[in-house]
Amino acid sequence: MGKELLMKVLNHEDTNGQLPWIPFAGVHAGKLKGYSGREILTDSAKLIECLREVHKLYQPDGMPITFDLQLEAEILGCELMWADYNPPSVVSHLFDKEKGIPCKCKFPTPESGRIPIVLEAMRVMKEEIGDDTALYGLICGPLTLASHLRGSDFFKDMRKDPDYVVQLTSFCAEYAQKMADLYIDAGMDVIAVVDPLVSQISPKTFANLLHEPFKAVFDYIRLKGVKSSFFVCGNASYQIKVMCDTHPDSIAVDENVDMVAAKAITDQYNIALSGNIPLTTTMLFGTQQDNIKGVLDLMDSLSNKQNLIISPGCDMPYDVPLENTVACALAVHHPEDARAMVVDYSASGFDDIEIEIPNYSAMDKVYIELFTLDPEQCAACTYMVKSVTDIYDEIKDMADYVVYKYFIKEDIARTAKMGLKNLPTMCVDGESVYISIIPDRDELIAEITKRYNAKHNK
Template identity: 35%
Template sequence: MAKQMLIDAIRGKKTPRAPWVPYAGVHCAFVIGEPADKFLQDPKLLAKGVVETAKKYKADGIPLVFDLSVESASMGLEIKWWPDNVPSVQSHPLSDKTVEEAGLKVPGPEDGRWPVLFEAAALAKPQLDEMDCALMGLACGPLTLASHLAGVRIFTDVYKNKAKAHEILKFCAEVVEKSAESYCKMGCDIVAIVDPVASQIKDETFREFVHPYCQAAIATIHRYGKTSSFFICGDATKVMESVCKIGTHGFAIDEQLNMNFVRDLARKHGVGFGGNLKLTLALSLGILSPREDAIVSLAAGGNHGFVFAPG
């Protein structure tokens, strides 16, 4: 467990070894024998699960939650709870309304489940500090949040109705900035913008509809003196150059990307990179040996700006 080593790696520096981050999410609930829906709504259980999971897996850093419905729920969107997974967003008010018509407001720390997260962080942070383990805050990224608010039509609007897409993304940027600030205020050492669906668009579209709408949140993270990262999922090969240029200290990818390609690109731009333990093929399905998969990822990543984590 080494918090500073993780921070250094995300910032693209050399480290004695590759730091390790399990993106445990609701697996923390499983570790303490609680259903996910109860776990995510109880600050004491949330803190207990995060701390116990960090101990169990000897983590150098761990997210408070990996739940991209937090922002949507705090704006009053309907979500469906699950006992074995994160909540899913059920309503999409901007699919046929403007922000004003839908009555949406940028949520603050008193809205939705934010009070639960603040209380959980206050309980978990001292224990994680004692273990030399970083606390990570994961804010829902602008395009993913836009897909929650507007539904799948956002992916056609960015091409066919750009004015509306920009209006939605501008609002989302304000929400993401407030979310990032909340994670900074609750004491998270590292704050990441998590935009998994940003791999589903062209690079020029990424530069128009993702890059500019992350800047306010990134500036806020840096203003608080925190370490920043950008998480993306899927085969993001076509947008990786833009991910490296988005302005965060580092980024994280999933199992679909080639680690050698990602490593070389990250070092070219002087940023940190994280991954690439295969969550599906190795950890979930066991088609690949998790041990051998880990060895391959560690060998490819090395100890220069690399964070070992599930893809």
């Protein structure tokens, strides 16, 4: 059975070359039954209906119940902006004006916020499919939750007030443990600590400030007798080792990470690695053959298939065609049958889209280009965009900005033409200045001022 296969991988046992498959169908689950993302995240009956469809169509060995990293922030008092085809995003922060730490009386209970919806779905799905499918409970990691509470200034705090960073992330780690308790009590087999912002800081910063909060969460989950996953988005290539040092049972990465290089590190720690089918170029815009070939190539690239899980790189876009996800499942579960389907494979692409690169030197103002996966869905992208929008009143006489989104075909083609390999990336006058790193306010203003003065010989 699928659950047995996945648990063998998480227990680091031999699976005779069989690999488990986990479709991270968050709001995409709603598409299968014609519901919006908001509907399935606010209505347990609709969520359960859609999860049943995910199970039926995609034949998962493991599957998440929800993929919403804003649920905890909403309970703590942050305001959300809702979207039809994405999870909500945080638009207000409790401590953006003045630093603070929430009271422990704010720890979650089964009645808090939208938790009753999630718990109801967990209990129903556990009863219906829990014997043959491993169920994932996803919680917001300490760094991302702290950023939701503090806002973009949290990245400046890492440099100027590390003691506050430790205090706030320690609170968020305790909060994550309380969330884990709720989900474990509802029957979840794996607790995934999802923290996209880990890819936006240096390994040294993580080791110095965040190692203990994250390790505390994973140690706690292990103490409860449940498996864990450390899920990070973006270019986490340099963070794999420090992530392993926190002792999760598995690590999940997206398409920005070289799986071969990452697995060489996770194998040293005997930690399972999950990933990393490209979300947009393959799953959203590719053909069935693109998806089959992509999965086969991924599996073939890894000679040691012990401790390996195949999955999308992150939360699947809402509009991923059903047939593409079915193709991925086929390639994982029946690789030899899948190979026969791509004997005459010819890749599709975006080469036919014409892209004009601006003449940066002729521009009066500094031109900021924000290349993102999806600023509404990807927390790292959200905070990179906010690093510009939050200071725009101060820089608008010196700079203009534009946001590109990797789920738009023209923007995918532009990203390729600019030669960008990692998202999110901030380009300034055509130069990649911040690659998977979110600049703090003072640093970014100084960079823009310097470039503007150079343009005008000041």
